[in-house]
Amino acid sequence: MARESIGWVSTTELDNVQDFWTSNVLKSSIYKNKIQRLPPLNIHYDTPRLPNDKKWTDQSLISTRSVDNYLAESDAFQRASFTNIIEKWKEYDKSKTDRLISSFDTHYNMKIRFRQDEKINRSSEMKYGSIATYHRFIGSENNNKNNKPCVRHKRLTQEFEERHVRELLQLPTTTVKTRRPSHYLSKITKLPPIETTIHSSVSIQLSMLWLVYGAAGWIGGQCRDLLNVAGQKVVSGRRVASLKDVEEDIITHKPDRVICALGRTHGDGISNIDYLEKPGKLKDNMRDNLLAPMFIAQATMQYSKLAAPIPTLYIGTGCIYEYANPNDLTYAYTENDPPNFFGSSYSTVKGTTDLLIDAYPHVINARIRMPISDEPNSRDFITKIVAYKKITSLPNSMTVMSDVLPILLALTHDGKFGGRINACSKGWADHDWILKTYQEKTGEVLNYELESFEDQSARLAARRSNNILSTDKLEQWMKMLSPDTRKLYYTPHILPELKKSIETICVHRANMKATNNHDLTETRRLLVTGGCGFIGSNFVNYWLKTYPEDTVINVDKLDTCSNIRNVEQADSSKYKLVVASINNKDLMLHLMKQYDITHVVHFAAQTHVDTSFGNSILFTESNIFGTHCLLEASRIYNKLRKFIHISTDEVYGEWPAGSCHETAVLNPTNPYAATKAAAEFLVKSYGESFKLPYVITRGNNVYGPYQFPEKVIPRFITSIMNNEKMTIQGDGKQVRNFIHVTDTVHAIDLVLRKGKIKMIYNIGSKDEIKVMEIASILLKLMKPEVKLEDSIVYVKDRYFNDCRYSVMTDALESLGWKQEIKFDDGIRMTIKWYQEHPDHWQNDGSYNLE
Structure with missing residues (x-):
């Protein structure tokens, strides 16, 4: 059959190869997710040495049958346009002496040796890489006796890379330096692969x-x-x-x-x-x-x-x-x-x-x-068989x-x-074992009788599979x-293991039933730590108004940032204030037993980042040791339905772009954040070791009423009210997400009532603002006639100041939460509160307790 030739490969054979790839190779599964999502590539080629073999010429052809056999050995090939690339390469084939074939697919790298009188066989060497490159290397005895690649080959390869590779395949133009892991590479033949210096990076795309x-x-x-x-x-x-x-x-x-x-x-x-x-x-x-x-x-x-x-x-x-x-x-x-x-x-x-x-x-x-499932549901197998009157008990996988x-x-x-x-x-487990375990763990009495498999098959419209x-x-x-x-x-x-999981689920359902019964017939009794502080007092005020039958025991040592006047219903019979430190484990245990506490909401902490650079030991004592004492008391008490630990988004560290997911690696960059991260690990350890039913929240920067004037928004507001200049640390370009305290309190309410045990929930907003912009907004709202440059003074920045924080809130939103107060509305509400309560703090910035 006459064959029209393009370069060194016939068009008929190219068509056959393409047809094969189109019809068969699409079944490939190994690298199915890598296309379009590979990181940018940095490509460098070093030509491998070839044996001094006279049989290497430019007339070798690829037979359809040998290509089919070759490709059939691997499920790793993806479709590529051979014809288009070969046509491009014809531009370089003017003298018929360039002796180079390059062809690309989107994921693999192969290097093939062609022989004049041999078709592709198992002795050919191939290796995958980020881009499939077919190199044909030749050299005569005269000019390549040392098996070194010819100069023209190197020049053409480099020229092709720079001008055509990325255009043909529409690859990214940026580069990375990471070598591609070797476990992503595989061989078509059993021969060792040719060494290469092609570099790329394969990483898992986390958000999809x-x-x-x-x-x-x-x-x-x-x-x-x-x-x-x-x-x-x-x-x-x-x-x-x-x-x-x-x-x-x-x-x-x-x-x-x-x-x-x-x-x-x-x-x-x-x-x-x-x-x-x-x-x-x-x-x-x-x-x-x-x-x-x-x-x-x-x-x-x-x-x-x-x-x-x-x-x-x-x-x-x-x-x-x-x-x-x-x-x-x-x-x-x-x-x-x-x-x-x-x-x-x-x-x-x-x-x-x-x-x-x-x-x-x-x-x-x-x-x-x-x-x-963990929760009862009409589709759940345990829920189904608990309601059955007749049971055929056979061993089954589940x-x-x-x-x-x-x-x-x-x-x-x-x-x-x-x-x-x-x-x-x-x-595996059988039905009778499950029902007996359910009765044992929940205390329910089930009325059922066992029947044979034959009787069940005769009674039901369809037989059941058991295996x-x-x-x-x-x-x-x-x-x-x-x-x-x-x-x-x-x-x-x-x-x-199936049986251990079923036992755990039965216990969980028993606790759920007890909790639901308590919620219907009994009130909750909350132990709130730091309830006279900013967020804690807003939570206490909200809870006493929303759930008037619940009891709140507030433990606060009343340090500089606390104020007993923050609690609006301090005279309520459902509210008790205990002035004490959470570092007293015995006292915490006594309070839990005395008031039969059902939930702990742990706000108490040292939170001012600037202070943590100068007196970090105080943060360790309060945020770590205090949390540990509270956890130990909770372990001994062993009757809590839920332990809510309030943490911060600063445990993630600086986040230059995008938003942090709850599974992000913690990277605290200041002593305050480090102590909060350490406290989180303690909480998690008690959950794993002692089955403490904990939930952790990590919140953005919160603002609103009752906030101590050391934080940026109340500090700027009070400075403007007192005709003082606002102090800007560094250049004021630090970016923060600000959320109103009302949205934060609503989120904690949802986490307490609906949050899943051992879960972490970010509490954040979409209001991302620079510190300098906050100063400008407040000045325009409070004194629009004053220029910004006349109202600020720059001071030395912190030892280390994270430029940006941001968190994802998908998990919290799955509980039904959404941000309701936008920054423009929240900042006006906050300004109004401070203007209406000028006597809530003294001139030195501390709270007025009189």
Whole structure:
């Protein structure tokens, strides 16, 4: 057959290669999340030495068959336009002596040796990198006896890089210096790779956009909540009736990750899969349990602008197996076993989906079984069987959602996993054991009787699948998670055991029930530390007004920043003030026992950053030792429903751009922030070691009424009122987010009532303002006729002054919180309060206690 040649490679062969990549290579899953999200690259090439071989000429051709065989050995290739790049290279082929081929895809680097009379074979050496580069190196005996690359080759390579590489592939132009980790590299052949000096950096993108189908459902809603807590952006997909529906969602939202939590298990008053056995329900079954997941899998693969499909998590089922003998536990089904249970319409269709969706390697097919949640829910397995009068007790694998779902999200986030996975907790349990454990932990008496498997099958419209799934593969995947992703989703290092998790959940539900009963029949009794300070007093005032039946015990040592007049209802019978230091552990324990405390809200702390540079020991004594004493008293007391620790956003340290998520590494840069961070670690340790039910909040700069004039806003206000100049530390360009104390108090209220145990909640605003701008705003509102330059004086800056703080509030917003007071309104309210209460402090800045 006649072949038209472009350079050294025929167009026919190029077409065949492209066709192969288009039809087959899109199934690749290993590097599916890297395209478009790789960091910028810094590329340098050093030519490797070649053997002194006369057979190297420019007439070697790539045969279609050998290329197919070669590429079929790897699932790592992505689609690239060979023809376009070769056409570009023809411009350099005027003399037919340049002897260089370069071709690129978007993710890999290969180096191939061509021989005149040999086709590509296993002796060829290849290596992946950030850009796939095909170098052809030649040299004659005369000019290259020392196996050194020719000068012209180097010049052409450098010229091509500088003028065409990034234009052809639309790569970023900035550079990084980090070497790409070797574990991202793999070899097509078993021969050692050629050494290279191509450098790049691969890092995990922490913040992503997730498209969730079924977000309004039970499992989809849990995915959405976990993603919000992890600082991810979540959008809900439309109802899926066709492939076009998913394609349009992808075009509109451009998601980084996709979750399919769609499925049909119940309806029309029937709470289980018997619903799908009714006449006419096959359509619903096929649409929701087969077609919708397949449409999502297909769209996420084919609609990527580049070759990489969108990593997708599909919530499937493991209820597709059965044993000949239901009590036979000699074999745990693995991901490689085909479905063998067809006793229900649901399992038959889901088993078909399980087989078909495996053709999409970018999809994680998470086989869950009998899902269990921490909170009672009509879809929760424990909630279901507690209400049953007849129980067939057989050993089964089950999925504790709070244990497994974070793992699945982390695996999807990493983007390097795909295929079937048995997404179950470790071990197995039977129904009778669960019900007995529930009775033991909750004290409830359940009335049920056991029935045989045969009797159950005769009574129900559809048979039930009973099996045990192997979790070996899931445990292996967990070990491969990146550290950043593991931390982002609080993923455990070891797969939790099913029975231990069920026992914990039963205890949790017993406590929830007791708490709910207390909330209905008994009042809360709060121990508030630092309740005469700024935020603490605003919280006490709010609580006594909002919950008049609750009791507040306020412990405050009344230091410089405290004022008993800050509490507006100090004469209330529901309010008690104890003037004491929290450093007295025995007194704290006595108060907890005396007043039967249900909640602790810990505000007390030394907070003035400037003071911490000169007397940091005082901060250690109050913020660390004081917190430790309070924790120790709480441990001995052992009856708290919740311990709220009020911290600060300064524990994150300086944050030049963007906003901090709760999982960010703490990097305090001043003694005050360091003591608050240390206190947080103490609180966390008591949660892990002694099961203290803690919650931590980290707030932005708070302003509002009752704030001591040492802070920037009240200090500027009082300076203007007293016709004094405002003092600016440094250049005044430090940026802070300011939030009104009312919004902060509302946030703490939500955290106390709805916050999840062991969670951290940022409390922040979007009002980001420079210190100099605050001075200008206050002057215009209070004395507009005065010039700013005449009203300020610059003073020496702190030893270290963070330029900027900012926090994300997605986790708090998931509880129903939102910022209600904007800075323009809040600052006017604050000015008015200080103008109406000029006698609240003395001329020296201390509070007037008379």
